[in-house]
Amino acid sequence: MADGSWYDADIDHVIISEEQIREKTAELAKQVSADHADVDGGILLVCVLKGAVMFMADFARALGNHGPSIEMEFMAVSSYGQGTTSSGVVRILKDLDRDITGRHVVIVEDIVDSGLTLSWLMKYLQSRQPASVEVVALFRKPDAVKVQVPVKYVGFDIPNEFVVGYGLDFAERYRELPYVGVLKPEVYARS
Ligand code: XMP
Ligand code: MG
Numbered sequence: 001m002a003d004g005s006w007y008d009a010d011i012d013h014v015i016i017s018e019e020q021i022r023e024k025t026a027e028l029a030k031q032v033s034a035d036h037a038d039v040d041g042g043i044l045l046v047c048v049l050k051g052a053v054m055f056m057a058d059f060a061r062a063l064g065n066h067g068p069s070i071e072m073e074f075m076a077v078s079s080y081g082q083g084t085t086s087s088g089v090v091r092i093l094k095d096l097d098r099d100i101t102g103r104h105v106v107i108v109e110d111i112v113d114s115g116l117t118l119s120w121l122m123k124y125l126q127s128r129q130p131a132s133v134e135v136v137a138l139f140r141k142p143d144a145v146k147v148q149v150p151v152k153y154v155g156f157d158i159p160n161e162f163v164v165g166y167g168l169d170f171a172e173r174y175r176e177l178p179y180v181g182v183l184k185p186e187v188y189a190r191s
Contacts, residue, residue, distance in 0.1 A: 007174060011181040015163055016156055018178040021138070024155045025055070028136055029062035031153060032106060039104045039131070042069030048121065049076040049094065050175070051110035054167040055138045059108055073097060079117045090120045096128075105130045109137040110167050112154075114146040122149060139163070139180065 036043050043063070047056035056072070063070060076094035105125055112118055118135060125133050136153035143160035158180075164170050165177030171191055174183070 007177055010174070010183055010187045011165075011177075012184040014179050014181040015158055015161075016139075016166075016180045020156075021166060021179070022058070024138070025058050025062050028138075028153050028155060029059060029066060032134075032136060033063055033066035033068050035134075035152075036068055036104060036106075039068075041103055041131075042071065044071045044073060044100060044103045044105050044130075045108050046073045046075060046096070046100075046105055046125065047108045048110070048117075049074055051167045051169070052108050052138075054175070055110055056108045059136065059138075073100075075121075077117060077121065090117055099128070100125065101129045103130050105133045107133065107135045109135060109151075111139040111141070111163075112137045112149065112151055113141050113144045115149045116147055118149045118151070119147040138166075 032043070045056065045060060045063075047053065056074075060070060060072060073096050074094065075092070075096060078091045078093055107118070107121060107125070109118060112135075118137075122133060122135070134153065135149070135151045136155075137151050138155040139158050140151065140154045140156070141160045142157050161182050162170070163180050164174035164183055165180040167175050168180065169175045170183060170187070
């Protein structure tokens with residue numbers, strides 16, 4: 001467990017450490033840049049807010065080390081509300097700001113859980129005629145999958161537990177944690 005910050009009191013155990021995230025992000029960036037070395041127009045990253053915000057910031061900088069030209073777009077979709085189980089209903093809270101026709105798109109996702117959100121998002125983006133769409137997801141819960149989605153780049157497969165930190169929240173809290181962990185049961189009980 002990391003170093004005595006206030007939030008450590010609410011964390012039962014760490015699943016993926018800050019250092020593991022850093023190393024994996026560098027690896028993923030290397031792969032994505034190698035696979036997009038010759039594409040026209042560079043890479044258009046599409047970050048899925050809010051959960052992927054930390055990963056987007058770190059991944060984009062890691063990718064920048066390899067030299068491809070990068071543009072960033074942000075979308076916000078909602079499938080969860082305040083709870084911890086997927087509703088399967090996806091709402092667009094914030095759409096793309098520009099046309100992605102003919103562009104090489106990489107969706108930057110925090111976590112693939114049921115896959116419902118991503119499956120919907122891929123269809124939505126593909127309907128806009130990009131040159132390609134790939135997905136990089138930092139985390140995936142293989143035991144939770146309800147729809148198979150072709151996620152080309154996956155950071156870590158993690159157990160089927162609700163996790164917080166590094167962008168992931170419980171009721172909008174804990175996003176700022178530098179690692180990913182599981183909350184103590186009493187945290188749910190008191191909310
Ligand atoms: P699905 O189930 O559609 O997941 O693949 C969609 C979104 O739900 C969020 N999600 C989580 N957020 N801890 C969180 O804080 C979790 O364990 C978790 N599992 C899923 C996440 O935003 C994902 O993109
Ligand atoms: Mg997400």
